[in-house]
Amino acid sequence: MPTLFKRCKCGAKIKINERACERCRASASAGANKMYNVFGRNKEADKFYQSKEWKAVRAIVKARQPFCVACGKPTQIIDHIVPIEHGGATLNLDNLQGLCRSCHNKKTAQDEEKFKK
Structure with missing residues (x-):
């Protein structure tokens, strides 16, 4: 055909x-x-995510968690477990986790719903 x-x-x-x-x-x-x-784009957030400090911490987390903690796919995004805008620590390794893009998008949607209340 x-x-x-x-x-x-x-x-x-x-x-x-x-x-x-x-x-x-x-x-x-x-x-x-x-x-x-x-x-x-949030200029303040963009400045933070381009900082040497963030890039160094991001590399540490990615090396420790090369796979998404939720599904096991390769880590694409380093996520703040408690979002920064809701009091989460910016550079604390205990507040960071490796996620794939899909799981990060799901978590972000859940966070928005959770913190909307």
Whole structure:
């Protein structure tokens, strides 16, 4: 059975179930990231996460916990067990854990619900 194609807005040939070609997706993503960096990012948090201290502590935690403590996949994010904005220690190893992106997103959603009350 032949594969159906359509055209991206730039003219590139793409599969029928795709919205855009790889180049256009990358361009759109870069634009969204730029807008987020300018208008949405927490400047104070960004400064902390770019600090030498955080990068050193992050490396220690990642070496100690190379796999997600929740599911066992490779660690992608070092998470504050108690969020900083809710009194969690910023650089205390006891308040940090390695999580994969999926488990971090779930935990963040749970934290938001928990601390919303």
